[in-house]
Amino acid sequence: MRPPPRTPFRVGSAKALIWQFLAVTLFFAFVLWAGHNAAGNMARRSITFGFDFLVRTAGFDIPFHLLSWDVSDTYGWALIVTFGNSLLAAALSIVLASLLGLLLALMRLSGNPLAAGTSRAIMEIVRNTPQLVQIIFIYFVVLQSLPPPRQSFVLGSGVYLNVRGLLVPEATLDPRMWLLGALALGLMIVGWFGRRPGRIAGLVLPVVLLLAWLIAAGLTADWLIPELKGFNFVGGLRLPPELLALWLGISIYTSAFISEIIRASILGLPHGQTEAALSVGLTRWQVMFLVILPQALRTLIPPLTSQYLNVIKSTTLGAAIAYPDVLQIFGRTVLNQSGRAVEVMVLLLGLFLAVNLLTSAAMNRWNRKLALQGR
Amino acid sequence: MKFLRALFGTPANALLSVAMIALFAATVPRFLRWAFLDATWDAMSRRACAPDGACWAFVKARFPLFIYGRYPATEHWRVDLCFLLLAIACLGCLFAGRRRGMFLLMLLVGVPVVGGVLLAGGIFGLPLVETADWGGLMLNVILSFITIALALPISVLLAFGRRSSLPVVSWGSTAFIEFWRGVPLLAVLFMGLIMLPMFLPDGMTVPNLVRAVVVLTLFESAYLAETIRGGLQGVPSGQAEAAMALGMHHSQAQVLIVLPQALRMSIPGIINIVVDLFKDTTLVSIVGLFDLMGVITQSLKDPSWVGLATEGYTFAAVAFFVCCLLFSLAGGFMERQFGNAGPGKR
Numbered sequence: 001m002r003p004p005p006r007t008p009f010r011v012g013s014a015k016a017l018i019w020q021f022l023a024v025t026l027f028f029a030f031v032l033w034a035g036h037n038a039a040g041n042m043a044r045r046s047i048t049f050g051f052d053f054l055v056r057t058a059g060f061d062i063p064f065h066l067l068s069w070d071v072s073d074t075y076g077w078a079l080i081v082t083f084g085n086s087l088l089a090a091a092l093s094i095v096l097a098s099l100l101g102l103l104l105a106l107m108r109l110s111g112n113p114l115a116a117g118t119s120r121a122i123m124e125i126v127r128n129t130p131q132l133v134q135i136i137f138i139y140f141v142v143l144q145s146l147p148p149p150r151q152s153f154v155l156g157s158g159v160y161l162n163v164r165g166l167l168v169p170e171a172t173l174d175p176r177m178w179l180l181g182a183l184a185l186g187l188m189i190v191g192w193f194g195r196r197p198g199r200i201a202g203l204v205l206p207v208v209l210l211l212a213w214l215i216a217a218g219l220t221a222d223w224l225i226p227e228l229k230g231f232n233f234v235g236g237l238r239l240p241p242e243l244l245a246l247w248l249g250i251s252i253y254t255s256a257f258i259s260e261i262i263r264a265s266i267l268g269l270p271h272g273q274t275e276a277a278l279s280v281g282l283t284r285w286q287v288m289f290l291v292i293l294p295q296a297l298r299t300l301i302p303p304l305t306s307q308y309l310n311v312i313k314s315t316t317l318g319a320a321i322a323y324p325d326v327l328q329i330f331g332r333t334v335l336n337q338s339g340r341a342v343e344v345m346v347l348l349l350g351l352f353l354a355v356n357l358l359t360s361a362a363m364n365r366w367n368r369k370l371a372l373q374g375r
Numbered sequence: 376m377k378f379l380r381a382l383f384g385t386p387a388n389a390l391l392s393v394a395m396i397a398l399f400a401a402t403v404p405r406f407l408r409w410a411f412l413d414a415t416w417d418a419m420s421r422r423a424c425a426p427d428g429a430c431w432a433f434v435k436a437r438f439p440l441f442i443y444g445r446y447p448a449t450e451h452w453r454v455d456l457c458f459l460l461l462a463i464a465c466l467g468c469l470f471a472g473r474r475r476g477m478f479l480l481m482l483l484v485g486v487p488v489v490g491g492v493l494l495a496g497g498i499f500g501l502p503l504v505e506t507a508d509w510g511g512l513m514l515n516v517i518l519s520f521i522t523i524a525l526a527l528p529i530s531v532l533l534a535f536g537r538r539s540s541l542p543v544v545s546w547g548s549t550a551f552i553e554f555w556r557g558v559p560l561l562a563v564l565f566m567g568l569i570m571l572p573m574f575l576p577d578g579m580t581v582p583n584l585v586r587a588v589v590v591l592t593l594f595e596s597a598y599l600a601e602t603i604r605g606g607l608q609g610v611p612s613g614q615a616e617a618a619m620a621l622g623m624h625h626s627q628a629q630v631l632i633v634l635p636q637a638l639r640m641s642i643p644g645i646i647n648i649v650v651d652l653f654k655d656t657t658l659v660s661i662v663g664l665f666d667l668m669g670v671i672t673q674s675l676k677d678p679s680w681v682g683l684a685t686e687g688y689t690f691a692a693v694a695f696f697v698c699c700l701l702f703s704l705a706g707g708f709m710e711r712q713f714g715n716a717g718p719g720k721r
Contacts, residue, residue, distance in 0.1 A: 016541055019541065019544075020541050020542070020543040020544065023543055023544060023547065024543055027547070034574040035574075037573070037574050037575055037576050037577070038573050038574050040576075040577060041572075041573050041577060042573070044577065110388075110391065111381060111388070112381060112382060112388050112391050112392060112395075113378065113381050113382065114382060114391075114392050114395045114396070115391055115392075115395055118395060124700070125696065127699075128650070128695065128696045128699035128700055128703070129654070129692045129695050129696050129699070130654035130655070130657040130668075130691075130695055131654065132654075132657040132658060132660070132661075132668060133657060133668065133688060133691050133692050133695060134692075136668070136672075136688060137684075137688045137689075137692065140684040140688065141684050141685045141688060144684075313558070313559035313560070314559070315559075316559040316561040316562050317561060317658075317661075319561060319565075319661055320660075320661045327559070327561060327562050327565065331562065331565060331566075332565075335569070341566075341569055341570055341573060342570070342573070345566045345570060348562055348566075349558050349562060349563070349566070352557060352558050352559055352562065353554065353557040353558060356556075356557035356558075357553070357557060
């Protein structure tokens with residue numbers, strides 16, 4: 001009796017080729033059909049195709065922007081400015097979510113039933129309610145209950161919180177610091193993708209470089225401190241409530257998932273590690289920060305990366321509270337004004353795809369390097 | 376005594392406990408007073424509500440809207456009947472033991488067919504209800520149910536496709552999966568609602584609900600496919616080899632032997648995706664459908680109930696929390712019943 005084939009198709013066999021040819025043909029037939037419909041619909045509404053609209057003047061204002069923006073700037077620049085807004089929200093959220101996640105995980109593992117129970121309760125509530133509900137709740141309920149500018153909360157020297165947002169000192173950086181920063185970043189990227197950088201170059205050096213640059217930049221910069229003049233503040237940088245709501249909402253939601261990831265990687269370590277560290281005389285805090293966390297970092301990275309990518313994607317939820325992110329401004333305002341739906345869609349989705357694929361490629365690389373250093 | 380030592384055993388622990396107790400003392404009584412003691416349960420408008428307490432009268436007055444959307448009040452029994460059927464089918468799948476198969480068939484075939492006829496109407500003397508009038512929490516449940524029912528088979532195909540030895544099939548599946556996993560759901564929902572008509576023949580219109588379902592299905596099938604692929608990889612190759620040694624064809628071995636074990640192993644992942652999907656259906660409110668979030672936002676504009684965002688959104692949070700928790704519990708039960716038996720253990 002002839003044994004049954006191990007796989008239904010051998011690569012390169014006539015049957016395999018026919019099936020694949022059929023699949024490709026069907027796919028292209030579908031694309032052609034959709035394209036034909038789109039071309040017909042566009043011709044009927046006399047819309048043309050092309051990316052020339054990117055150099056046209058936008059003529060609208062963007063209420064909050066980190067990069068410079070003027071109504072006479074182009075649609076193309078609007079894409080970059082609003083994507084900058086999205087990335088700002090993502091960067092802030094990633095930092096806060098990681099810190100909150102670590103705090104929740106440590107509370108859960110502290111052995112104190114009160115802290116562990118609170119952490120568990122927060123996690124269950126956060127994980128079982130939609131992110132959108134949380135962001136909208138923070139925006140319409142929590143932030144609306146803040147005091148008016150004259151009764152602002154003072155959170156530090158030059159940092160004020162009121163119903164119009166969070167005011168922070170604004171730094172005008174010395175242009176030479178930008179150059180230095182770019183240089184350091186370049187060095188780090190070279191080190192990153194160069195020959196095995198090891199733990200020092202891969203983890204410690206970037207942190208040290210970043211801190212050194214931040215301190216140097218802070219000392220040389222021109223600081224504009226917000227001041228109360230009449231009914232409002234002048235000077236400084238105002239983070240609007242939309243950004244705050246998005247930032248807090250994403251951070252709180254993501255921190256619940258991050259805390260669970262951290263907890264799983266810590267519990268995944270053999271208990272002997274803790275016992276050995278305790279028996280050589282380290283304190284519980286030293287055990288946690290010198291022995292357990294550095295090792296847990298290894299199993300932490302892949303799931304943490306996907307959470308960080310989720311954060312970047314979640315910034316689009318800003319559209320629900322009118323934060324001027326790339327979806328709200330470029331995907332809505334620009335699309336409606338220019339009528340270039342297909343082009344806008346291609347740019348928008350391409351941008352997110354590129355960021356996602358690049359980040360996961362970089363993280364995979366780092367992960368391989370860390371994982372290779374055997375225990 | 377042990378409990379007290381855990382709370383106040385060391386100075387650091389004692390400090391932490393005192394801080395937590397202080398935090399509770401500052402927040403919990405205030406919240407309870409607002410939510411229950413000072414709350415108003417019956418009132419005709421906001422002005423009749425106590426100023427310092429929650430105005431639950433708003434939620435009470437708008438409750439049918441929150442659950443059924445603009446579905447006509449005289450036809451609400453049809454929705455109730457649908458949910459009853461769904462609940463019976465789900466409970467049957469969980470608790471019926473050996474007769475589970477019958478209830479699974481009811482869930483996969485009976486509920487969609489009967490539910491579709493009941494909800495849409497237009498035949499058997501049932502008045503037609505346009506999908507534009509479907510809304511509230513009912514819409515979230517319906518969207519999740521249809522999406523999962525459509526996405527599961529697609530994702531199985533994609534998972535097999537990504538493992539296929541045919542380069543075109545595996546590259547195609549991989550590209551599809553990575554595309555949908557790389558883009559934000561809200562962006563594709565938004566694009567889908569605007570763009571879908573553009574790629575259809577002239578004059579062909581599709582209701583917004585269907586557009587949302589198409590996008591949600593494609594999106595979720597990519598995530599489900601990765602979970603199921605993980606399950607497929609977890610089945611030892613000896614299973615398929617043994618099946619083929621018994622004379623089964625490759626596809627028979629995959630579908631009858633490997634897939635059921637893989638699905639059983641991916642139950643926790645699937646449960647997580649379903650819970651995430653249910654929460655993510657709230658995003659349709661941003662693109663103009665009136666799900667629970669949509670109707671709440673709309674009711675807050677009502678002049679007699681204006682400014683009750685806290686009560687409205689708290690209700691939404693509680694409703695989603697209860698549904699998700701129930702689902703997680705059911706998932707945990709399912710996992711214990713037939714999830715953790717590894718390959719070949721039964």
